[in-house]
Amino acid sequence: MEIKDKSIALLIDAENISPSYIEIIIDEANKYGKINYRRVYGDWTTPQLNPWKQKMNEFGLTPVQQYAYTSGKNSSDFTLIIDAMDILYSGKVNSFCIVSSDSDFTKLVTRLREDNMFVFGMGESKTPISLVNSCETFSYLDKMLITYESEEKAPKRKSVKQTVEVVQETNTTSITPLRKIKHELKNMINSNLEDDGWAYWSLIAQLIMKKYPGFHPRNYGKNMRPLEFFEKMHDFEVKKEDTVIYIKNK
Template identity: 40%
Template sequence: MSIQQAKLAVLIDADNAQPSLAEALLAEIAKYGVASVKRIYGDWTQPNLKGWKDVLIQHAIQPMQQFRYTVGKNATDSALIIDAMDLLYTGRFDGFCLISSDSDFTRLASRLREAGQTVYGFGERKTPASLVAACDKFIFVEVLRAPEPDEEPPAPAKVAAALKRDAKLVHLFREALNATAGDDGWAPLGAIGSFIGKQAPEFDPRNYGYKRLGELVPAIGLFELDQRPNPDGRSKTIYVREGKRKAG
């Protein structure tokens, strides 16, 4: 089954998600499959969730009511977890999208993966590392926000310098390159991206200001790229290798 045809269950923690990002969120999810189920959990008697009303209607997201029985106890989380397990046991889904920055869903993500499901997590950068690591892929919702009209992108030279100083990023790329390169030192860019994704679920070129991996790699300034024609003569594959260090 292709990734576009994968049937996904989208489960949203209303207390930990913003209605203003719903459209961008669903557009992102569409890259990974079809949102066969879209549910959002919260106590809809509370005024803080009022902003979701129009969004739910527009995007056909089903609101799931869960009263707060006790102050300080999050019954919403429990309702979402129970529903996730019920959906899992139907055997109708290929993956789950968990939208929350709450570490309480860490065990759920792990359990879904144990059952062979692909788990996509969506949350803010403050999301605990435990939940991020429990997902196959984790997207920080900040990259889905449209830039402000008066917001200027950083200068390319400053971006490159910052990327070179990012020890974790450089290490990820070098580790992936060593694992996927042939005897000539060249590795397909796609293989590098796949390797990095398995090592760091939160990796996304957009976290660094680039839409694609092929744009991020040259910006780092430490690697060489080579585009080679494919046998079909219509497309090309990008290869990467460690850049040659200049003498002196």
């Protein structure tokens, strides 16, 4: 992904997200542009958030205090939402990155997008599909962490089919089964064929991301570009003419 020139408000729900993801969060957000706000929300009087405190200085994060007035309720939700709206009305950013697995932020994302904000999300595989699909794009932090760690250890490679089967057997995830992605991809290609029987990959890639904002090959154990990922399945043919890439079903 090429680095873009967006101005970003990065808002992290510390009570819902592990600090072990912070380096991945920052790296991923930096791909979209400049991070103007780096705020992390929670009740900092509780010992549960102590691991986050160790990351504050290292990554330039601003802690925002929210006391837990109601037992059993994520206290950071309210303050994060209020801050997001204040930042929106300030006009200082054109993008938001909401880092949480909590579906309570779905309405916030929808509201920000109504004001033409680019909103991308990050969370774990347990994130409800409502929040995932409300974002322009969504990254699964636990899948990214597994991919990065496995690449560092350089384990024996598994086939795409092997890793996909593991994901599909998991019920507690909002990750779309790959068989469904493949089915939709084939339909999109057939619906957008040119006279020569090929479809523009740039168009198909946009359609896939609009329908499945959380899609990425790393969700299925492969950290590669989507085009390469699909090409290796042998269900699709790809060709390149000058700088234009085409795809069709085999």
